[in-house]
Amino acid sequence: MSNGQNERREMSGAEIVVQALIDNGVKHLFGYPGGAVLPIYDELFQQDEIEHILVRHEQGAGHAAEGYARSTGKAGVMLVTSGPGATNAVTALQDALMDSIPLVCLTGQVPTTLIGSDAFQECDTVGITRPCTKHNWLVKDPNDLAATIHEAFHVATTGRPGPVVVDIPKDVQFAKGTYVPPQIAPRMSYQPKVQGDLEKIKAAVALMASAKKPILYTGGGVVNAGPEASHLLRELVDLTGFPITSTLMGLGAYPASGRNWLGMLGMHGSYEANMAMHDCDVMVCIGARFDDRITGRLDAFAPNSKKIHVDIDASSINKNVRVDLGIIGDCGLVLEDMVRLWRATAKADKKALYPWWEQIARWRARDSFAYKQNPDVIMPQYAIQRLYELTKDRDTYITTEVGQHQMWAAQLYGFEKPNRWMTSGGLGTMGYGLPAALGVQIAHRDALVVDIAGDASVQMTMQEMSAAVQYEAPIKIFILNNQYMGMVRQWQQLLHGNRLSHSYTEAMPDFVKLAEAYGGHGIRCDKPDDLDDAINEMISVKKPVLFDCRVANLANCFPMIPSGKAHNEMLLPDEATDEAVANAIDAKGRELV
Amino acid sequence: MNPHLQPTGSAYFIAKETQVPERHTLSVLVDNEPGVLARVIGLFSGRGYNIESLTVSETEHEKHLSRITIVTSGTSHVLEQIKHQLERIVPVHGVVDLTVRAGELGQERPLERELALVKVAGTGDNRVEALRLADAFRASVIDANTEHFIFEITGKGSKVDQFIAIMRPLGLVEICRTGVAAMNRGPESM
Numbered sequence: 001m002s003n004g005q006n007e008r009r010e011m012s013g014a015e016i017v018v019q020a021l022i023d024n025g026v027k028h029l030f031g032y033p034g035g036a037v038l039p040i041y042d043e044l045f046q047q048d049e050i051e052h053i054l055v056r057h058e059q060g061a062g063h064a065a066e067g068y069a070r071s072t073g074k075a076g077v078m079l080v081t082s083g084p085g086a087t088n089a090v091t092a093l094q095d096a097l098m099d100s101i102p103l104v105c106l107t108g109q110v111p112t113t114l115i116g117s118d119a120f121q122e123c124d125t126v127g128i129t130r131p132c133t134k135h136n137w138l139v140k141d142p143n144d145l146a147a148t149i150h151e152a153f154h155v156a157t158t159g160r161p162g163p164v165v166v167d168i169p170k171d172v173q174f175a176k177g178t179y180v181p182p183q184i185a186p187r188m189s190y191q192p193k194v195q196g197d198l199e200k201i202k203a204a205v206a207l208m209a210s211a212k213k214p215i216l217y218t219g220g221g222v223v224n225a226g227p228e229a230s231h232l233l234r235e236l237v238d239l240t241g242f243p244i245t246s247t248l249m250g251l252g253a254y255p256a257s258g259r260n261w262l263g264m265l266g267m268h269g270s271y272e273a274n275m276a277m278h279d280c281d282v283m284v285c286i287g288a289r290f291d292d293r294i295t296g297r298l299d300a301f302a303p304n305s306k307k308i309h310v311d312i313d314a315s316s317i318n319k320n321v322r323v324d325l326g327i328i329g330d331c332g333l334v335l336e337d338m339v340r341l342w343r344a345t346a347k348a349d350k351k352a353l354y355p356w357w358e359q360i361a362r363w364r365a366r367d368s369f370a371y372k373q374n375p376d377v378i379m380p381q382y383a384i385q386r387l388y389e390l391t392k393d394r395d396t397y398i399t400t401e402v403g404q405h406q407m408w409a410a411q412l413y414g415f416e417k418p419n420r421w422m423t424s425g426g427l428g429t430m431g432y433g434l435p436a437a438l439g440v441q442i443a444h445r446d447a448l449v450v451d452i453a454g455d456a457s458v459q460m461t462m463q464e465m466s467a468a469v470q471y472e473a474p475i476k477i478f479i480l481n482n483q484y485m486g487m488v489r490q491w492q493q494l495l496h497g498n499r500l501s502h503s504y505t506e507a508m509p510d511f512v513k514l515a516e517a518y519g520g521h522g523i524r525c526d527k528p529d530d531l532d533d534a535i536n537e538m539i540s541v542k543k544p545v546l547f548d549c550r551v552a553n554l555a556n557c558f559p560m561i562p563s564g565k566a567h568n569e570m571l572l573p574d575e576a577t578d579e580a581v582a583n584a585i586d587a588k589g590r591e592l593v
Numbered sequence: 594m595n596p597h598l599q600p601t602g603s604a605y606f607i608a609k610e611t612q613v614p615e616r617h618t619l620s621v622l623v624d625n626e627p628g629v630l631a632r633v634i635g636l637f638s639g640r641g642y643n644i645e646s647l648t649v650s651e652t653e654h655e656k657h658l659s660r661i662t663i664v665t666s667g668t669s670h671v672l673e674q675i676k677h678q679l680e681r682i683v684p685v686h687g688v689v690d691l692t693v694r695a696g697e698l699g700q701e702r703p704l705e706r707e708l709a710l711v712k713v714a715g716t717g718d719n720r721v722e723a724l725r726l727a728d729a730f731r732a733s734v735i736d737a738n739t740e741h742f743i744f745e746i747t748g749k750g751s752k753v754d755q756f757i758a759i760m761r762p763l764g765l766v767e768i769c770r771t772g773v774a775a776m777n778r779g780p781e782s783m
Contacts, residue, residue, distance in 0.1 A: 126628060131639050135683040138627070155683060189624055189686040315677035318670070 008180060013142040013173040014039035017106065020149035022049050023182055026077050028068060028442050029053065030061040034081025035121060036108025039173035053442055053471055056463035058085050060435035062092020063461065066101045067436030068443045070422045071397055073226060075102040075156050076439065082108045083121030086167075087128060091429060093163045094132040098426025099249060100224055102161035104152050105129075111171035112140050125167045134162030140169065142177025150182040159192025160313040161224055192312065196329030201337045202345075204284070204308045204325050209346035211282035213356045214242045217265065217294075220249030220425070221287020221311060221331045223418045229332035230418045233286070234258070235339050241350040243360055245273035247288045248410050249425045256414030262360065263369075266294040267561050268407040271368035271570055272360055274559075277302055278567035279359070286310045287331040290320040291426070300566035310334045368559045368572055369411050378528050380405065380480045380551040384412040384452065387478060390535045392416075395447045397440045399423065401433040401457030404486035404557040409452040431460030434477055438464055441473035448476070448539060455481040456505060465518040468544040476538050476545045482553045483508055490556045493581050495563075495590050515546035526550035556581070564589030612668035616645065617692040618703055618775045619676065620783055624684035625651050625659040632682050633661055642667060642675050646707075646750075648772035658686070662775050689783045691775050698779055705775040709753045714741040715764030723763040730756045741766075 011019065017040050021029065030053045033041045044052050055061040058080045065076030076096075080089050086107040096103040110119040126138045135155050137148050145168065152164045208214060216237065222229050230253040237244050237260050244254050245265040254261060263270030265277055274296075277283065283305045288294065290309075295301045298321065307323040309316070310331055317326035327334055342348075371381045384405075398413055399422040400406040406423055415421050422440060424432035433451040441449040451458075458479055468475050488503040512522030521543045525534035531549075538545050558573035562584040571584050623629045630649055637644050646664035651657075665675060672690065679688045691703035711732070713723045716739070723742060727734065732746035746756050750773065757768055777783070 127631070130628065130632060131635055136628075187624070187683070190683045313677075313681065315674060315681055317677075319674060322670075 008178055010176055011179045012039070012043075013145050013168065013175055013177055014043040016142065016145045016177060016179050017149065017168065017173070018043045018047060018050065019179055020146050020182075021077065024150065024153045025074070026050055029077050029079055030055055030064045030068070030439065031079035032056075032058050032061060032081065032085060034085050034108060036082035036110060036170050037079060037085075037106075037173075039170065040079065040106070040108070040168075051442075052079075053438070053467065055435065055438075055467050057461065058088035059091050059431070060438070060461050060464040060467065062089050062103065062105070063095070063429070063432050063435035064439030064442070064464070065103050065105075066092060066096050066099075066432075067399055067422045067439030069096075069101050069103060069439075070223075070436075071419050071440040072443045073419060075104050075153055077104045077106070079106045080108070081121065082110055082125065083123045085121075086123055086125040086165075090128060090132055091427075093129055093165065095424055095427040095429045095432065096163035097132050097134065099424065100161050100220060101163065102156040103163035104156050105133075105163060105165045106149075107165055107167045108173075109138065109167045109169040112169045113171065115169065125165065129165045132163070133165050134160075136165035136167065138167045138169075139172055142172050142175040145172065145177055146180045150180075151187070153182075155190065159190075159194075193314075193328050194312065194330040194333055196310065196327045196334040196337060198337065200325055200327045201334060202341060204327060205338060205341045205346055207282055207306055207308060207325065208240065208242075208284060208342070209348075211242075212352060213276075213279060213281040213359075214240070214284065214353070215262075215276050215280040215282075216242050216244040216284045216286065217246070217277065217288055218244065218250045218253055218286045219247040219288025222250055222253040222335075223287075225287065225330055225332035225335075227418060229335055230254070232332060232335035232339055236335060236342065239339065239342050240348055241353055242284070243276055243357070245269070245277065247291070247294055247425070248423060250288060251410060251421045252415035252418045255416040257416060262364075264410050266291075267296070268411065268557055268559065270411070271366045271559055271572060272363035274561065274567040274570055275363045276360055280305045283307045284310075285323070286335065287312075289316045292320070295321060296561045296569075297564060297566040300568075302567070366572065368570070370573055371555070374552060375528065377552045378526065378531060378549060380482070380555050381408050381412055382528060383478075383480055383531065383549050383551055384408050386531050387450065387452070387535055388413045390532065391448060391450065391539065394539075395444070396420065397422065397437075397444060397447055397449045399433040399436040399440060399449070399451045401451070401453045402428045402430045402487075403454045403457055404490065404555075405452055405454040405457075405480040407487075407557045408480070413452070430454075430457035432457075434458055434461050434475070435464045437475040437477070438468050438471075438473055441468070441475050442471065449473075450476045450478050453477050453479045454486060455479055455483060455508060456485040459509070462514070465515070465520055465544055465546070469519040474542050474544055476547065478538070478547045479511060479549055480551050481508070481511070481548050482551050482555070484553060486555075487557065493556070494585050498582065511546045511548035515544070518544070520544035520546060522546050522548065524548040524550065560584075562589060563592040612670070614666045614668055615672065615692070616664065616666045617672050617690055618705060618773060619663045619665065619679070620689045620691055620775065621661040621663065621679055622686040622688075622783070623659050623661060623682075624686070625657045626684055629659070629682075629684050630661070632684070633663075633679065636678055636682065637663075637665070637675075640674075640678065642671065646772040648774055662773055664773050687783070691777055691783075694777050694783075698777060700778055703775045703777045705749060705773045706747055707750050707753050707771055707773055708745065708747045709757070709768060709770040710735070711744045711746060711757060711760055711765065712741060712767040713744065713760050713764045714766045716740060719763045723760060726756075726759055726763075732756060
């Protein structure tokens with residue numbers, strides 16, 4: 001890094017930006033040029049260490065960078081211009097904030113002399129992005145630029161990861177300043193606590209060893225802590241024999257084929273996972289945040305349990321749910337201590353867990369993801385299952401949009417490894433999956449990258465097909481097309497007397513022609529018998545593919561915990577008659593989201 | 594384990610807050626850099642916390658450190674959240690809940706002082722009475738002519754409140770108050 005040549009060198013601000021990116025290990029940059037970033041683009045033109053991916057909309061750059069980050073464990077980087085460039089990035093920034101994705105966003109700004117004058121393409125970028133970033137900076141002096149960018153990478157990738165913005169006025173990009181290489185000199189005020197309190201971890205292990213009905217509930221924090229954390233989690237499960245469930249964000253940290261796997265929990269989670277959460281006596285939450293989609297009705301959440309919560313963010317502990325033992329630290333390091341202490345002190349009495357596993361087996365036998373197969377129409381669940389069977393033995397990465405298809409994917413696609421599942425969990429951003437798939441494909445050129453999409457979501461960022469074609473990124477957009485915003489419709493059926501207000505798309509593009517118009521490949525399939533061949537065609541085509549999978553229009557996503565209900569009040573698929581659906585949520589529950 | 598739980602609001606379940614809110618004074622030590630106050634205030638408005646009083650000033654010039662004193666109210670659960678949320682802000686060095694700390698030190702509450710400038714206009718008896726009362730409150734006259742006084746008063750908020758209430762019928766025309774400056778008793782620093 002500091003090979004002398006770059007040490008304290010005079011450069012223009014734009015040169016400093018590019019050098020700082022290189023020195024922070026950046027290989028790919030997602031961006032869109034504009035007036036206020038032209039000097040940086042000029043520098044990018046004159047180098048070949050960083051590949052710039054030209055998106056078609058800044059939101060796409062953000063989600064692509066998120067997909068890149070989530071699938072590699074490195075920071076995703078984006079570059080956009082001032083004003084609309086920055087405001088278009090806001091959705092992706094908030095998305096990354098809620099899902100703890102390391103994202104470094106560089107924005108151009110009008111020259112310092114014009115700031116505050118309502119100049120062309122001016123906006124208060126640091127003001128607008130303050131609440132949707134972990135931290136942000138406006139750099140007014142070229143001499144501060146290098147250190148600020150280095151600090152931005154440090155803040156984005158350490159502690160609880162998140163998005164950061166560095167706003168760089170155009171005159172600062174032209175002005176000369178001194179470049180300094182990255183240094184390990186973090187600011188005094190930012191010292192994330194990564195090592196868990198050993199006494200508390202000991203207490204946690206003792207509590208776990210005493211459990212008769214334990215459960216591990218893990219989340220995206222384990223994935224963020226790196227592959228070693230997932231490895232340690234698997235070891236802990238093997239040692240303890242505990243059942244394990246995970247949030248949407250944590251899928252893949254423990255393999256879906258693992259014997260102790262209960263499936264995802266929460267609103268559309270499995271019956272066995274939710275019932276086990278409700279009835280457990282010791283809950284071990286690792287890197288999850290008791291989100292409202294997970295807990296259901298809070299005053300009836302796991303009422304007879306002792307709760308242990310491991311999180312790197314102190315504010316996550318006791319935020320929604322009061323816990324008995326809060327451990328602040330990096331999931332990987334805490335898991336390491338837990339595994340070591342369990343080996344040293346606790347004897348797994350796996351026999352004592354037999355009654356608990358027998359109970360779980362009874363819940364499992366309820367087969368809560370079951371659906372009625374149809375010989376003439378493709379059931380959406382069937383489409384996911386076939387996609388899984390035909391792609392599981394490949395080097396596959398899955399992204400999703402947001403809605404019913406996302407939940408079906410989470411329920412039915414089995415993830416064996418971390419970093420293979422990219423989805424918008426916290427913010428629920430429709431339009432996330434297609435650009436995220438682009439980002440994943442750029443990072444993993446030879447992998448099979450599939451966006452499991454809905455027909456409504458995918459139209460929000462469809463323009464990135466053009467970027468995928470340009471960069472020969474053969475992403476597969478597998479659209480479960482039911483012509484509805486399925487999840488919106490499902491809620492209208494649940495809450496609003498089946499009045500389907502504006503949730504049906506009357507004019508749907510011809511996705512096959514659309515794919516061809518972009519220079520990609522289009523496939524349509526509407527018969528269950530043709531599905532396998534069509535999926536195999538999708539896999540074999542070395543181009544971006546839009547796969548228009550026509551599925552049963554009115555299928556709904558079950559099981560479901562209706563609003564205002566607890567984990568043990570799930571609506572199961574075989575009980576979800578029209579009447580049950582219409583009456584599932586009472587007047588009080590209707591206010592909720 | 595949940596009987597003591599006070600849900601703050603959930604997509605599933607909106608509970609009425611039954612815990613009694615308490616008034617606490619927080620001291621926040623921050624890097625004095627652009628936007629740091631906006632980050633703190635934005636946190637309060639964005640997450641729906643109360644600010645009853647806010648005082649900010651650079652306290653250590655060489656180290657570029659400012660001290661923000663915030664008087665807020667909430668249940669103990671909310672107050673704990675506020676502290677942790679503040680600590681997440683990158684330029685925040687530390688947060689001390691002075692009210693909690695006072696309790697730990699066996700004290701009733703932290704020392705809190707406010708300053709107010711109070712302008713009273715009038716002539717005759719009211720003017721004499723205003724001056725007499727100001728003296729009783731140990732308020733000092735910092736500006737005056739034959740038709741007005743400006744008093745400077747420092748003290749606990751309640752004392753300032755009382756002084757203002759008394760001045761009201763005597764020709765009060767303008768008030769300016771600082772927020773609360775606060776510190777714990779004893780030799781230790783925050």
